[in-house]
Amino acid sequence: MKIPIEHYLLLSTVLFCIGVMGVLLRRNAIILLMCVEIMLNSVNLLMAAFSTYHGDAAGQIFVFFIMVVAAAEVAVGLALIVMIYRNFKTTDINLFNKLKW
Amino acid sequence: MKLLIGLSVLAVITMMMGLFKSRKFVLPVVVLGLLGLLYIASGYGCYCEDKMFGMYINEHQFLKMFDINKNSGLVGLIMISGLLITILAHKGFNYTENHRADMHALMLFSMCGAIIAVSYTNMLMLFLGIEIMSIPLYIMAGSNKHDASSNESGLKYFLLGAFATGFLLFGLALIYGATGSFNINQIYNYTHNQLNVSEGIFKMGVVFTMVGLLFKIGAAPFHFWTPDVYTGAPNIITSFMSTVVKIAGFGALIFFFNGMLHPLGEEWGKTFAIISAATMILGNVTAVYQISLKRMLAWSSVAHAGYLLMTVAANGNNVPKAVVLYLAAYSLGSIAAFAVLITTGKENFEDYNGLGKRNKWLAIALTISLLSLAGVPPLAGFMGKYYLFTTVYEQYPWLVIIAICTSAISIYYYLKCIIAAWFKKGSEDAVQVPLTTVFVILVCILGLIALGLMPQPVLDLA
């Protein structure tokens, strides 16, 4: 417990921002999904750290649920991507511009 | 709790029916089930004798996680809107005939999520509720597999939804770090006692949660996905998104800010006021330029989100009432409009030319629903707006002025559609309306008029 909690905070913030940056930068839908996973993982890390430092198990339980949701999300997301690949033969999100105002 | 268990059991049964290819019975079963559940739900307060998991938990355990009673108005609204859209789906799911049962099951799951999202007492349930609501929606939005825009809408919604979830979760994690709990009562105590320790973290958490929730309800500046997703999704799913999901999103938002963070209202109230003004202006002004009814309804839903955000900013005692009334009026109005859209199957204004000659009643229904959305008395939309304005006026008079200016703009695009329906020449073939749709439209229109004339019962609900 010698590591101050602020360092965990800093680490997850940086990871989160990398994830956000990835979502903004990349165009491949699968990679976007990976970047979202990075974001969720940074949250997981933060929750787990707070949980230990608070001495409260709720945070770690929350992490389980985030994992549950992440798994479900990935399943749905990849199914969507596969379906789209069949129709468009690409996973580049910028080519999906049928809908523009 | 019974309501939620019943709803999930109904969803599972529906799912099973798909397995046994009993497609014809799906709709009656779902409708009857929902009616039964509504009947149960009307006798709120019986959750306590719930013994379904009696071995492990007592009612106290449920209350620690969520409490349906605290928000019965919105729960009822979700159930009723869900029921109406389910009946509409008789026609609306034609594009995916093979998956009729699956789609109904998904819709019911989504409703479960919506109910959880408006009745959470623990941040974990907020998160789970929003996810249970959203994941079926991603699938439903993309469910018209061979339609490119539906695919695109599904993927866009999914990616942005997941992105927003990231923000929401980061916010929740920071709030947890500052307060040490996920329970809203404890967080309320924390805010109430104004403990200044680690305030920066707490505030940052609130900001991130706000971003996540604003994404979900489609408020400016996070609204950009709304029109695309709404337009691309199949009509029936769009009607679901713009009603049930909006209700749940606002329920969640209001209990987060006006319930849990009530003591800090001064601090975030102004932010919400500005966001609300921006949303109203953007939504209404952009809606003016649309040439498609569906897209216009999408932008107008952004605009309505702006009006509703006014209440969040106001943070007064009457907020829940105002929100329930406004959401009821808004939901009934948009369901009626979407029912017309689904019946004709056409999206552009031009396709509505001469609707009055093709089917007088359909045109009357469209007119009444649009006028209600615009807030013309004596329809429900007016009562909603009026109550909203009275609630907000004392704190943010300038917001009310912006709201009425944008309302005046909004009347233009609603009128454009009404004009197309009545005054323009178009095709003359009669439109056949299936009996189920007639029923839905009738309920919505009567509801709009009844709510406009006597809103008292709905106000008592909240």
Add this chain to the structure above:
Amino acid sequence: MAVLLIFIPLFASILFLFIKGNMGKMIALTFSVINLIFSIYLLSSFDTQSDEAFQFAFNEPWVESLGISFCGGLDGISLLMVLLTNFLTPIIILSSWGKTPEYPAAFYGLILLMQAGLNGVFMATDGLLFYVFWEITLIPIWFICAYWGGENRIPVTIKFFIYTFAGSLFMLVGLIYLYLNTPIEITGNHNFSWEALQMAARSMDAAGQQIVFWLIFMAFAVKIPVFPFHTWQPETYTVSPAPGTMLLSGIMLKMGIYGVIRWLLPFSPDLVSSGYNLPIVLCIIGVVYGGWIAIKQTDMKKIAAYSSLSHVGLIAAGIFTLTIDGLQGAVIQMVNHGINIVGLFLAIELIERRTGTRDLSKLGGIASKAPKLSVLFMIIVLGSLAVPLTNGFVGEFLLLKSIYSINIYMAAIAGLTVIFCAVYMLRLYNLAIFGDVTSHTADMKDLNARETILMGIIALLVIILGVYPQPIFDISKQAIETFQTTLTLK
């Protein structure tokens, strides 16, 4: 009981959803005549000496938690307005008989809905109820104008709708502002009734009253219309079908003026009694402007529209002077202007129906072809000119007198209206009725029996009310005296 005035036409208009074909006009006429008879009955049992603020009052709880109740009643001024509404509606319905519109059932249904809304506006004594009825009148008139109107009607009517809708939203905010200032009752809510709002206004300071004044003024200024808000009016009048124009000019304008008397002046007592001249100036600009433009027009309907702008401006100016004369003159002129302008539009409509044009340059020589029309038209024109012994004279005289008592220069400018009016009205009459017969008027027929009766009734009223205006004074006397005591009029 007076509430039946609202519900009879409302019921009838719902009935029209299920009626097809030509039955419509007969049924509409029947219902409107029933309403007329009923309102005459109310007139006969109206007690002109009574101390009550509102007679035939009704009061039902509506939305208690919002402090709204379904309450209304009649005082002298609103009784006159209700009479005017219920008298003009059958005339308007009858006037459309010669040229039955497309989809008659819908048309007459909307007119009756309009009548219900108008009666509601004039009877409501609850702020929100008043607002609701105020908006209800907008929907049918918009449909009438936009569906059965002339060329280019859609942009014009949209403009009309948005102007009035926006204006009334401002009024809504003003009313809400007042409402939130009303004392909280035992039920824990504020109160929206007229008395409560009035009390709330009294308790406010001058700045608050000023806000309320301008917010509410917006709605009425658009409806009347007062100068900068008038741009919807001439175009809308021109494109609307004749019954729509008559409804708009005959009754709907009066809603605005009535609103000023009932829902604006009592809500800003300090402000108005301190001699607030800006509204008067605006109104008088409208008077001059309308008159000046009317002179140059060649479209008869446009001339009538601008003349209406000019006349109504004078009425509004008279009210804002806050003198007994001004108020009395306004009340009397509201009734008479309603009658005159409907007669004017009726005559124009009858000429247009026969000749196919409203353009003055294409008309002429009607006198020789249609003498009955010419004579009746003359009487109505004289009424508009405010010639002594016609109905326009008394009101206009009182109004000018009231402005004179405020400011002599303003009175002088407003007095121009008489000259302008003489110029454009006589020009209209001269060009249309006299002169050489043109190709359009060559085979013109005179009025048939129904039209003669219709025009005759109006012409008769022009003369009767001109010679003997006393009944109007009697009916409105009590109401004006009440105003005098509450507002300390000069």
Add this chain to the structure above:
Amino acid sequence: MSQYLFYFLAFVSIFSALLVVTAKNPIHSVLFLIVTFFSIAGQYIILNAQFLAIVHIIVYAGAIMVLFLFVLMLLNLNKESEPVKNYLMKGIGVLAGCLLALVMVAALHKSTMSPALGIPNEDIGLVANLGKVLFKDYVVPFEVSSLLFLSAMIGAVMLGKREPKVEPVNENTN
């Protein structure tokens, strides 16, 4: 000891996360993502949350990453197929990310955490302890999350199924 381990793992996770974002080949991205996940699992162990670490490896590295790789291979996306985005957009993206990081760090740095914390307890991450909390206090969300899986299952099956294009029963749909 654990301190140095923390900084090392932190460096690894940040570095590999950056590589996930920048790698041209999607397969490389997946591989770097796995590295990130393992380093985060290491962090869990430092936090004495062993059970969490194991679940994390099983779920993320075991299930999710396999799914990713599977889809990438299935769709044959292992080429550097992504066209170059224009530099302006890229610059804006990086700038936005950095600004976000800056704002967050600035806001979070000002406040010291320590007083708000309870009593640190290193034992909470053990299986027995977590199991008790999960099945006593958090059993309702536990049950509720089954809904999530059911709907995800339906969705994955429904969307993933290859279907011939059928004409809708009538044209009144989208």
